[in-house]
Each structure stands twice: as C-alpha cells, then as structure tokens.
Amino acid sequence: MSTIAYLGPEKTNTHFAAQKKFGRRCRYLHAPTVEDVFRLVERRKAEYGVVPIENSLEGAVTHTLDRFIDFKDSPAKICGEIELPIQHYLIIHPGAAVGKIRVVYSHPQALAQCRPWLVKNCSGANYRERDSTAEAVKELFNKEEKSWGLNERGAIGRSELAKEHRLKTVPIPHDQENKTRFLIISLKATRPGKRNKTSLMFALKDRPGALHDTLVPFKRCGINLTKIESRPSKRKAWEYLFFIDLEGHESEPRVQKALKGLGESTSDLRILGSYPIQRG
Amino acid sequence: MSTIAYLGPEKTNTHFAAQKKFGRRCRYLHAPTVEDVFRLVERRKAEYGVVPIENSLEGAVTHTLDRFIDFKDSPAKICGEIELPIQHYLIIHPGAAVGKIRVVYSHPQALAQCRPWLVKNCSGANYRERDSTAEAVKELFNKEEKSWGLNERGAIGRSELAKEHRLKTVPIPHDQENKTRFLIISLKATRPGKRNKTSLMFALKDRPGALHDTLVPFKRCGINLTKIESRPSKRKAWEYLFFIDLEGHESEPRVQKALKGLGESTSDLRILGSYPIQRG
CATH class of the missing domain: 3.40.190.10 (Periplasmic binding protein-like II)
Incomplete structure (x- = not known):
C-alpha cells in the first residue's frame, strides 16, 4: 500500500486531487505546508507527494516553485500532474x-x-x-x-x-474556467505516457538576448513550450530563475538535443521531471 | 499641488515610496486596494498613483499585474518606478x-x-x-x-x-537583498530620462515557437529585456498573458521597429508605459 503525502488539512482541494489520482486504497498523510510534503517524500516517509502548482485564475503557487529554488539538490522529482476543476x-x-x-x-x-x-x-x-x-x-x-x-x-x-x-x-457560478493543477513528486521516475511533459529550471547568463537564445534550441527541434514562469533568484535583487514546461520526454532524442543547446545561454540547469500529460 | 494616491494605509512601504519620489509638498490620498489607486487616477481625483509591482524576494505583486489585464482600456499609463530597500x-x-x-x-x-x-x-x-x-x-x-x-x-x-x-x-537582519519596486501611474506621459524602460503586455498567438518568435525582434534590434512575467489570461485555462520590460523608450526608432515586428506572433499588444529607469 502506497503512502501519499498531500498539502492538508483533510478535505481540501489537494486531498481530492490526490484521491482522484491514487484512489481510496492508499494511506494518506496530510502535511501542514508544501515544505513538509517535500520532506516526507525526501525522507521516504511517503512514496508520493501532492502539491498545488497553478490555478487557472490566480496563477502560480509560488511556495511550490520556490521550494525547487531553495533546495536545488533535492532528490525528489516531478513524476506526474493532476488537473482538478474547482467548483466553489x-x-x-x-x-x-x-x-x-x-x-x-x-x-x-x-x-x-x-x-x-x-x-x-x-x-x-x-x-x-x-x-x-x-x-x-x-x-x-x-x-x-x-x-x-x-x-x-x-x-x-x-x-x-x-x-x-x-x-x-x-x-457559486463563475464566468471563467477555474481549474487547479497539482504536481506529484516522488523519488521514483515514472514510465513515459503517450504524451509527456518535461519541467526545467534554469538561470540566464547575464548577457543581452539570453532569454531569446534559450528558446532557440526548442524552436529548432520543433518542441512546444506549454509554460514559462519567472521567480526571483533570491541571491541578487532583480535576478530571476525561469521555469519552463515543454512537450516531450527527456528520453526522446529531440528533447536531449534541445537540452544540450541550452548550456550556452543558461546556468544551473535542472530537469525537475518528465511525466505524462494529464488533462482533467 | 499634486495629489498622490497610494496603496494605504498610512506609513506602509508604499507610502514611504511615494514620499521618497514626490516629497512632502504634496497631498497624499491612501486607498485601500490597488484597484482604488487606479480608479482615483482614472477619475482624475489624483494626478499620480503609486502601487507595488515586485519584491526582490517574493516576486510579482499579482494584484497589480492583473489590474492591467482586467482593464485593458484603462487610460492610466506607467510613468515611472520607485525602488525602495526594505529593512524590517x-x-x-x-x-x-x-x-x-x-x-x-x-x-x-x-x-x-x-x-x-x-x-x-x-x-x-x-x-x-x-x-x-x-x-x-x-x-x-x-x-x-x-x-x-x-x-x-x-x-x-x-x-x-x-x-x-x-x-x-x-x-531584523537578512541574508538576501530585500527591495520592493513600485510603479507610478498617471494619465500624463513623462519626458524620457537618460535611461528608459518600456513595459508591454501581450498574448501569444496559438502556434509552436510563438514566444521565441516574439523575442526575435528585440534580439535583432539589440534591445535588452529586463523582465518577463506571465499571468493567466482568465479567458481560458492555461492560456497566458505576458508582461515584458525592455530597455529603451517607445519614441526611439529601434524600439518602434521592434514593436512593429511583434504583430506577427502576438495579439492584444498594449504598451503600458515608457519611463525613466530608477535605481534605489
């Protein structure tokens, strides 16, 4: 029986997202913060962790992005995503x-x-x-x-x-589509699905056009980016780290080729995970 | 005597930022929300408005970005920025x-x-x-x-x-540089300074490589981007609007040339303002 840590308390959206993915035949551990979910996974107290990453109206969940920045050497990888419609x-x-x-x-x-x-x-x-x-x-x-x-x-x-x-x-009716996307983190990699996504994090080298140069290898290899997000580096004011989601698995040759091309314009490149795309 | 609306209450960081820029010989109006600051300027109850846009540790102030998305036709433009070191x-x-x-x-x-x-x-x-x-x-x-x-x-x-x-x-000592950047908004444009910045907002056309294509004109015209930020469009889940800050004034020929090149890859392009760069 797998143990799933999620951002609690019980019966929150993250709990329902975790249950949607893993069903009722699991042990669920609710953790008070995003940090605690990561730690439970890193210390092997839970096999999987579930944290929110993005809402379609409110945007990125910065606590989750910043956890990747603050612990660059974490062995936890993104191994899946869950999309949940939100009805208030x-x-x-x-x-x-x-x-x-x-x-x-x-x-x-x-x-x-x-x-x-x-x-x-x-x-x-x-x-x-x-x-x-x-x-x-x-x-x-x-x-x-x-x-x-x-x-x-x-x-x-x-x-x-x-x-x-x-x-x-x-x-409560909404004019706009309200969905939240959650990440599943684990120490284990998942097998590629039919359609996959890879999440990256990197800093830009300090030179004009660095962001443009970063995107060139993706364009050349015909790789579609589904998301780009920036966050403060916390090392120096107005210096940023970038999070990119691309369509494809890191085991595919065209993705590997594009990643190789990133070295010249980026520093501290980290692959956060390759995982099947989920549409709710 | 100018009237300055700021995100209140009194004696908050936004108030001090406004005073740093406009001095004591102004009338200050504190407004309870970012929305109220914009409205006071749009209805000519205040000549200038001051709102936070970004902190060097916490990132973007999403309320302020979203105000630009929610009221695309606002006559208020960004006419300046203020940087304030934060000591807690x-x-x-x-x-x-x-x-x-x-x-x-x-x-x-x-x-x-x-x-x-x-x-x-x-x-x-x-x-x-x-x-x-x-x-x-x-x-x-x-x-x-x-x-x-x-x-x-x-x-x-x-x-x-x-x-x-x-x-x-x-x-309270901090390991990291803690600064907040504020925007000044107004119905009036400002004269260009020695070094200027232009803020843009746009949506990407739905095609592979659109973000890359957007950055090409800037690279070609030798224009440096100081910031890129994405926010949910709120029209459709996982569709984004982009905010870009570039070095240069919209009156410069090279900036105008680059902006012309944006039409093919973007939609709903809006220039939020051109204003002198401030370093605190």
Whole structure:
C-alpha cells in the first residue's frame, strides 16, 4: 500500500486531487505546508507527494516553485500532474438564507475568486481569511465567535465539506474556467505516457538576448513550450530563475538535443521531471 | 499641488515610496486596494498613483499585474518606478524583551521574510497576519486582545511606525537583498530620462515557437529585456498573458521597429508605459 503525502488539512482541494489520482486504497498523510510534503517524500516517509502548482485564475503557487529554488539538490522529482476543476459552494446552516449572511470564511484565493458573487448576493458581508477551506467550515460551529449568529455565517469550499455536517450548499457560478493543477513528486521516475511533459529550471547568463537564445534550441527541434514562469533568484535583487514546461520526454532524442543547446545561454540547469500529460 | 494616491494605509512601504519620489509638498490620498489607486487616477481625483509591482524576494505583486489585464482600456499609463530597500524591524513595547515575545503581528510577506529570524529569536511565538504593517503595530495596543500581555506582543514593520508611539525597534537582519519596486501611474506621459524602460503586455498567438518568435525582434534590434512575467489570461485555462520590460523608450526608432515586428506572433499588444529607469 502506497503512502501519499498531500498539502492538508483533510478535505481540501489537494486531498481530492490526490484521491482522484491514487484512489481510496492508499494511506494518506496530510502535511501542514508544501515544505513538509517535500520532506516526507525526501525522507521516504511517503512514496508520493501532492502539491498545488497553478490555478487557472490566480496563477502560480509560488511556495511550490520556490521550494525547487531553495533546495536545488533535492532528490525528489516531478513524476506526474493532476488537473482538478474547482467548483466553489457557499456552505451555510440548513436554517440560513444567502441574503442574511454577514460573515464569510474561506481561503484567500477562494474569497478572491468569489468576491463578485458575494458582493451581489451577500451584500455587506464581512470576509475572514482562513488557512484552508476546511478550517473555514469549522468556523460555522465556532462557539467562541460571539459577533455573528450561526445562521449569519457562511464558508466557501467544496460540497464534500458540507456533507458530514449536513450543511446546505449553494453553488457559486463563475464566468471563467477555474481549474487547479497539482504536481506529484516522488523519488521514483515514472514510465513515459503517450504524451509527456518535461519541467526545467534554469538561470540566464547575464548577457543581452539570453532569454531569446534559450528558446532557440526548442524552436529548432520543433518542441512546444506549454509554460514559462519567472521567480526571483533570491541571491541578487532583480535576478530571476525561469521555469519552463515543454512537450516531450527527456528520453526522446529531440528533447536531449534541445537540452544540450541550452548550456550556452543558461546556468544551473535542472530537469525537475518528465511525466505524462494529464488533462482533467 | 499634486495629489498622490497610494496603496494605504498610512506609513506602509508604499507610502514611504511615494514620499521618497514626490516629497512632502504634496497631498497624499491612501486607498485601500490597488484597484482604488487606479480608479482615483482614472477619475482624475489624483494626478499620480503609486502601487507595488515586485519584491526582490517574493516576486510579482499579482494584484497589480492583473489590474492591467482586467482593464485593458484603462487610460492610466506607467510613468515611472520607485525602488525602495526594505529593512524590517521587530517593534515591541519599551519594557519588552525579544526572547519573551509570544505573538508577532505583520503583513504575510513580512512574516514570511522574517520567519527564520523569528524562529531563532522568538522561539515558540505565534504569528498573526494583518492587512498591513501599520495595522500590525496597532495590535500592540489592542485592549480587546486578552490572550497576550502588552510586553508579549511584537509587530514587524519599518522603524518609522515605532516613532510616534515611542516603541522599541530591533533590526531584523537578512541574508538576501530585500527591495520592493513600485510603479507610478498617471494619465500624463513623462519626458524620457537618460535611461528608459518600456513595459508591454501581450498574448501569444496559438502556434509552436510563438514566444521565441516574439523575442526575435528585440534580439535583432539589440534591445535588452529586463523582465518577463506571465499571468493567466482568465479567458481560458492555461492560456497566458505576458508582461515584458525592455530597455529603451517607445519614441526611439529601434524600439518602434521592434514593436512593429511583434504583430506577427502576438495579439492584444498594449504598451503600458515608457519611463525613466530608477535605481534605489
């Protein structure tokens, strides 16, 4: 039986993403931070780790990118990805009404994404940020909170969070596609799939046109880039590291050829992993 | 007398950045959100607006980037930048001792940046996030907070925040260079300086090698790129918009030539502004 570490607590989106991939016949360990997920994998306490990397509305999860920067020698590799559609629900007590909600708890990203709907439907409500959507739902029962009655409180999260407490759920519609992508990390490599992706990290040599020169080998070898992201190097102000995702597996000759061509314009090149592309 | 809108409240880093640039002989308006700063400028309630765009450790301020995406037709242009070194202080009551602090309040970014020092020097302390460092300092006097005595509380912020209350400041050393860059926005263009920068935003046409092709005109015209950043388009999942800063002014022929060359590989190209480079 495999052990899967994920960014917890239980019943958050990362937990559901992990279950979607690995099913119910695994041991799940929830870890309080991205750093803890990586450590559990690196110390062989978990075979796989699951962390969020990107949301289609909010962008990169910088904690996860920065973990690759801070521990360049980590033996953990990306061995897969999981895509999960995000549907937010306003979770309230059975006796409560949407229009009478005066405080809404949730994770800052969920609050930001639902803000337009909340302004319209729960006008004048206060917003309170919590570390996770699961923590937010607990506030619906928090007896130490005297400012708001039980029926005046709402939380935003997945519908599964409401089930065990028999709470009411109201779906929050979105104009835009809301999806989160998660990475699976492990000490073991995975077998290539039909279509694969390779994630790289590198610094640019300090010379004009370095970024352009970096992209030339990919263009020449006909390799499509699906993503480019930059993050501060943390060594020197306004110096950056780049993260690139490309279509192809590092075992393919054309990918190997392109990677060889990167040496002249980049430094500290690291292959973070090659893994099958997942579309949710 | 010019009116300057900035991301408030008073005495935050953005306020000091604005004062560094515009001096004391201006009227300052603090606005609660990045959106409000832009609106004050767009509605001519303020001549200039100041918002954070990037920190050398934490990376891009995504609220500010996304404002350019969400309001593509805004008449507000970037007309300058301000760089401010960030020195964090632990602010405590005169009778307090660093080793006896049990709760530390601050903005999430400041807490994250000072975490290693806090773990070492205020071990076992609790962390409480506040919307700004100025809000955090108010907690040192909050009488409704019964869990911690006055001498058990600390806040992280600039030393100026401590002065008016006669609080004690303890500098928090950093291994890495900590600077924040701010943008000045206005409806008026500025005159070119000695060295200038131009900020662009665009989408890529959906074809292999599009990002590479975008960088070719810059390389050909000998134009150096100082920054590239990507953000979700919010129209379709995993579709991105790119922000590029280049050295040069849009009035220079070589910059104009390069911009013309961008049409084939990009769509929705927008020049966000040309302005003098500032180094702090």
